[in-house]
Amino acid sequence: MPIIRSQVGGAPSPTFSVWANNFGSGSAFLGTVNASLLLFPFAPNQGVFPGQMTANTLLMGFSGSLTGTASSSSHSFSVSLGLYTLANSTQLSLLNSASTTFGTGAAATGNSSLYHGPRQLSFHSSQWSAVPAFSRTQYWMGFWMRSSNLAVPMSISGFRWMSNLFSGHLGVGNTDSSASRPFPGMGVYSVSFSSALPGSIAFSDLRHTVPMAGVIPTIVARNIGP
Numbered sequence: 152m153p154i155i156r157s158q159v160g161g162a163p164s165p166t167f168s169v170w171a172n173n174f175g176s177g178s179a180f181l182g183t184v185n186a187s188l189l190l191f192p193f194a195p196n197q198g199v200f201p202g203q204m205t206a207n208t209l210l211m212g213f214s215g216s217l218t219g220t221a222s223s224s225s226h227s228f229s230v231s232l233g234l235y236t237l238a239n240s241t242q243l244s245l246l247n248s249a250s251t252t253f254g255t256g257a258a259a260t261g262n263s264s265l266y267h268g269p270r271q272l273s274f275h276s277s278q279w280s281a282v283p284a285f286s287r288t289q290y291w292m293g294f295w296m297r298s299s300n301l302a303v304p305m306s307i308s309g310f311r312w313m314s315n316l317f318s319g320h321l322g323v324g325n326t327d328s329s330a331s332r333p334f335p336g337m338g339v340y341s342v343s344f345s346s347a348l349p350g351s352i353a354f355s356d357l358r359h360t361v362p363m364a365g366v367i368p369t370i371v372a373r374n375i376g377p
Contacts, residue, residue: 164287165202169373172196173310188340188348190243190357191367193234193290195312195334200285206372207276209249209283211294212308215266226300227254232274233293233348234283235336243291243336243352249279254299266305283372291336293348294368309368312337318360338364 172194194200209232231250238244251274255265276282312333338357342349359365 167202167204167372168375169371170202170204171369171371173367173369187361187363188293188295189363189366189368190235190291190293190340190352191337192334193292193370195367199287199289202285202287204285204372205374206283206285207374208372208376209274210371210373211272211274212369213270213272214306214308215268215270216305224300225254225256225258226298227252228299229297230272231293231295231348233295235291235293235352237289237336238351241354243354245293245348245350246290247279247281247283248348249274251278269308285372292368292370293340293352295348307363307366307368309366312365312367333365337367 234247235243236246339361341358
């Protein structure tokens with residue numbers, strides 16, 4: 152349950168201190184060397200963010216499975232989150248973004264302890280281009296992760312809207328067509344890019360017949376706690 156502070160001045164919507172976009176179970180495998188941009192609705196249950204919130208931290212859940220020998224090399228990770236809003240009926244526009252890097256320059260068998268088991272990836276408000284502020288608006292989240300010198304068998308905590316390789320409607324030969332997608336603005340970005348998140352994304356540029364498509368990761372936003 153979200154924690155709701157008292158409304159001030161007769162505000163028409165609640166102000167949240169803690170909020171999670173879903174509580175679904177399950178996971179999706181993530182290939183960290185592929186650098187695929189996953190796009191998904193930020194508030195899938197409500198459609199729009201259900202209140203007001205200024206967040207100091209966003210947390211995203213993962214689970215890694217590594218042995219000491221598999222992760223003994225020096226390595227680095229680059230991760231970005233992008234918050235998108237609707238530009239028009241067929242395109243999204245980047246509103247806010249955050250990025251982080253982590254890893255180690257030392258080769259050691261103990262590096263497996265950095266990623267093994269259930270984990271959280273944390274983005275503080277200082278890492279965003281602007282402090283994340285949410286209102287009753289439709290938001291989409293973009294997630295991009297890439298590793299260098301280490302391929303990590305990692306899963307994203309969350310749930311799948313449908314199967315891993317979504318094909319379309321029953322009885323219709325519309326595999327991966329834009330008309331067949333279950334939720335507008337959901338899928339894996341088909342255009343190649345190196346680091347900076349795209350400033351705009353057309354719905355027609357999203358694919359579902361690829362790994363990770365149809366996945367909605369669990370994200371917790373909060374402005375209280377450690």
